[in-house]
Structures are given as C-alpha cells and as structure tokens.
Ligand SMILES: Nc1ncnc2c1ncn2[C@@H]1O[C@H](COP(=O)(O)OP(=O)(O)O)[C@@H](O)[C@H]1O
Ligand code: SF4
C-alpha cells in the first residue's frame with residue numbers, strides 16, 4: 001500500500017456536544033480494520049484530547065488522519081490564539097481553561113500530557129495569534 | 141433445539157413484510173438488509189434486542205420462543221416467572237395471585253427468577269469487594285453482552301462474569317423439584333417465562349452459563365392471556381412468594397444497581413443509550429463509577445418486546461407492589477455460597493463481525509475502497525439500495541454482497 005487511508009474532519013468550535021465525533025469515527029474504522037484494541041484506545045484518547053483542545057481553546061479546527069499499515073498519523077490544526085509557552089502548556093495540570101469549562105469537567109490540564117503519553121511521537125507547533133498544530137504518530 | 145448454535149431469536153414472516161425499511165433503519169448493529177423487497181437479518185450481527193420487532197408496523201418481525209404446550213412433555217413442570225411479569229396486571233396487589241395462577245395453568249411448582257436475582261445481588265456485592273476492573277458492567281441483559289462481544293471487545297473484561305438470575309433460579313428449582321417430586325431429572329421440565337427474545341436466545345445457546353439449564357423458554361405475552369383467566373379463580377392465595385423488594389426491583393432499570401451499591405453506579409436503558417455509555421467507557425471518559433447497569437430495552441426488562449403492558453405503567457405497578465414486601469428474602473436454606481455456583485463456566489467469545497477482513501492488510505485495502513466508493517455516494521442514507529446507510533452499502537459492495545449499481549443515485553463514473 002503506497003497510499004494511506006486519509007480522513008478529514010472539520011471540528012466545530014461552537015458545539016461541545018459534537019466534540020469527539022471525529023475520534024469516534026476514527027475508532028470505528030480502526031476496529032473494522034482489526035487494529036489491536038489497546039492501540040485503538042491510544043489513538044482515540046490522543047485524538048479526543050486534541051479535538052477537545054481545539055474546541056475549548058481555539059474555537060474549532062481541523063483533524064486530518066492517515067491510516068498506514070504500520071502507523072496512524074493524526075494532525076490537528078487550528079487558527080486559534082496559539083500557545084505562548086509550550087513547555088509550560090505541556091506540564092501536567094497546567095490549564096488556562098476558564099471556570100465555566102472546568103465545571104463541565106474539562107480543563108484538568110492533562111490533555112497535552114496525555115497526547116504525549118499515548119502517542120509514539122508528538123510534535124507541537126504553535127504561533128501566538130496564528131494557531132496551533134499538533135502532529136502525532138501512533139504505531140500499529 | 142437447546143444448545144443450538146444456529147438458533148435465531150428473530151424471524152421474518154415474508155408474507156407480511158412490505159420491504160418498508162423501517163426495521164433496517166432502527167437496527168442498532170446494522171444487521172438488516174432489504175433484498176428483493178424483503179428484510180433479511182445478518183444473524184452474526186443480531187444481538188436480539190427486539191428493536192426491529194418494535195419498528196415493524198406490519199408484524200413481520202417475530203420473536204422466536206417455545207410453544208406453551210411443550211410443558212406437557214414433562215411429568216413435573218416448573219415455572220420460572222421473570223419479575224417483569226408482575227407488572228403486567230391491572231389491579232394486582234399480591235404477587236401470590238400470579239403464582240397461584242401459574243399453578244392453575246398446570247405447573248407443579250413456581251420458582252421466582254427474582255429469587256435468583258437476590259442471590260446474585262448478594263454475590264455481586266462480594267465480587268465488587270474483591271476489587272475487580274472498574275467499572276464493572278452488568279451481564280444481566282444478554283443483548284448488552286452480545287453487543288459488547290461484537291462491538292466493544294476491550295470491555296469484555298469489565299463484564300460481571302456471573303450467570304443470570306434465570307440461570308440461578310433454574311439450577312435451584314431443578315434441585316428442589318427433584319427433591320420434592322422424587323422423580324428422575326429427565327421427567328422434570330423447567331420453563332422460563334421471558335420478557336424478551338434476547339433471553340430466549342441466551343438460554344438456548346448458553347451465554348456464560350451452560351445451554352441446558354431450562355427445558356424451554358415461553359413468552360410472557362403468551363402466558364399472560366392464559367394467566368388472566370387462571371388468576372380470576374384464585375380466591376385466597378397462599379403466601380408462595382419468596383422474594384423481596386431487591387428481587388422484583390430487577391424488572392426495571394436501576395433495580396439491579398440498587399441491590400448492589402448505594403452510589404457510584406450508572407444505570408442506562410434503551411439500546412442507543414447503552415451504546416453511547418459503552419463508547420464513553422471505552423474512551424475512559426466515565427470515571428468515578430464502579431458499577432454500570434445497562435438494559436437494552438426502554439425502562440429495563442419491563443420494556444422487553446414480549447411484555448404486554450407499557451414499560452412505565454408496569455414499572456409503576458411493580459413499585460406499588462413493593463409496599464407490602466420485605467427488602468429481601470435470602471433466608472433460603474438451600475442458598476449456595478460457593479463462588480463456582482455463580483461464576484461463568486462457559487466463557488462467551490468475542491465475535492469480530494464488523495472486521496472487513498481477518499487479515500489486517502487486506503482489511504486496510506478494503507477500507508480504502510470503502511472510502512473511495514463512499515466519496516461518490518450522495519450520503520443520503522436513504523436506504524433505497526437495501527442497506528441502512530451509504531457507508532454500510534459501500535462495505536457490502538466491497539465485500540461482494542451487492543453490486544455498486546444497487547445505488548441508483550451514485551455518481552456514475554465515465
Ligand atoms: N489548540 C490550542 N490552542 C490554544 N491553546 C491551547 C491549545 N491546546 C492547548 N492549549 C493551551 O495549553 C494548555 C494545556 O492544555 P491541556 O494539557 O490540554 O489542558 P486543558 O485543555 O485541560 O487546559 C491549555 O489550557 C491552553 O492554554
Ligand atoms: S419493518 Fe422490516 S420486517 Fe417490517 S415490513 Fe418493514 S422491512 Fe419488512
């Protein structure tokens with residue numbers, strides 16, 4: 001296979017209820033391909049955290065997924081406010097989420113650390129005022 | 141027929157089927173296709189939830205169960221009524237009237253499934269204390285267990301590996317019948333009165349427990365009409381009932397949980413709600429919950445398709461019946477304490493029915509083709525091709541089950 005399966009999702013920043021729809025769709029496909037459930041779990045958690053971040057911090061964005069025979073590549077990009085201090089953002093428990101979001105159970109500051117934990121490679125690129133792109137690779 | 145792997149829960153009455161696609165659109169596992177104007181069931185995907193029976197306005201989808209007259213093949217007949225049965229009767233204020241009615245129908249002994257349920261509640265409390273993988277997911281609804289086995293493979297290890305209340309009741313009832321009748325076991329017929337086809341299926345095939353625990357499974361709806369008559373002549377019922385509030389509580393959603401834990405539980409009912417809860421557990425979005433009770437039917441077993449009464453009316457009636465009952469009646473002398481009595485001895489297997497291919501590389505290539513095909517489909521999910529969604533249609537085409545031309549609305553190439 002020289003070309004992977006490519007999937008594209010627009011992640012709606014206005015709609016909390018639909019956050020997670022893209023990771024759900026990816027999970028369904030990985031199950032149908034017969035990917036090891038433990039790996040499916042890593043992909044869904046990592047992707048869901050990325051989706052939620054775009055919804056709560058960047059008013060939405062895009063998710064591009066490529067499924068290769070050897071790995072899954074997830075690219076989550078947005079045109080939101082960007083992250084000024086990436087090292088700080090990567091720390092467990094660090095969050096700038098407002099109280100209203102926390103009361104919904106989000107904003108524990110574990111999203112980026114979990115994305116790092118559940119992926120085999122992760123790259124976080126961000127420019128203040130321009131947006132953020134997270135690229136993750138998870139081996140099958 | 142018992143123990144038959146080919147046993148099916150739902151059957152199509154072809155003459156009645158109009159090919160309207162209502163059932164196909166409602167099936168939660170996309171197990172129905174309409175071919176040549178008639179519905180067909182992909183049985184490997186069927187979980188026995190009864191949604192298609194609810195959806196069909198033409199009574200073309202039929203639940204499969206055993207005929208009532210089967211009881212006459214046995215010298216000593218035992219009835220195992222499900223707790224939901226008690227909610228079917230108008231103006232009933234005493235469960236004993238139902239139990240006496242069953243005896244008048246020709247049964248020699250009645251053993252309430254609610255009794256089995258109370259024993260399982262006790263056992264589950266002990267099991268929970270042993271620090272199992274959380275959340276523990278109830279295995280009482282066979283449609284939910286089947287759903288996990290076909291679609292949520294990783295959650296199988298969260299299932300409570302305990303046999304169903306009817307299995308417990310069947311084992312204890314048979315022992316008691318042998319003792320009381322002095323007859324050899326083969327002369328004793330044990331019959332479950334079921335609220336749903338899922339339980340018919342589970343008992344016939346064996347799900348967790350052995351397949352031969354009962355001799356037949358009767359439909360609540362069929363027994364109901366016979367019972368109505370029989371109950372009219374019951375004047376002074378004897379105190380036969382052997383269960384309490386905990387046991388009959390299992391008839392509706394939340395009842396099982398209430399018998400296990402005070403809090404930290406979640407109870408959901410209706411198959412679509414069960415699916416969304418399972419998705420959330422799988423994604424580890426549900427935390428701080430120790431026990432999850434899922435019932436495929438709306439309202440719980442009172443909502444099973446073999447009931448007569450509206451599930452909410454039945455639930456209200458059962459609540460009213462509880463007023464005169466003790467909390468639980470587990471003072472049985474024959475109460476078994478060893479855990480092997482309760483634990484699964486027939487471990488159910490995962491069934492990867494949604495996999496596009498057993499070989500992952502081939503499955504990937506098929507998925508590639510599905511996505512390509514899908515890009516050329518109108519995404520109307522109109523059902524005119526006989527598949528429940530454009531995606532399901534594309535999968536069927538890739539699996540060689542239907543030609544691409546079955547979709548009239550696709551973009552035709554070249
Ligand atoms: N896509 C994004 N756009 C802008 N800021 C982000 C984005 N993702 C994360 N951040 C910043 O990084 C912080 C830490 O993110 P995370 O670890 O996911 O925790 P949480 O989302 O719970 O706040 C966020 O509070 C936010 O300030
Ligand atoms: S609902 Fe299904 S079984 Fe009933 S008539 Fe329509 S297609 Fe046939």
Ligand code: SF4
Pocket residue numbers: 188189280281282283284335336337338339435436437440441442443444445
């Ligand atoms: S909820 Fe109860 S009645 Fe409905 S399918 Fe499950 S076990 Fe059967």
Ligand SMILES: [Mg+2]
Pocket residue numbers: 049052053107109110111112
């Ligand atoms: Mg986050």
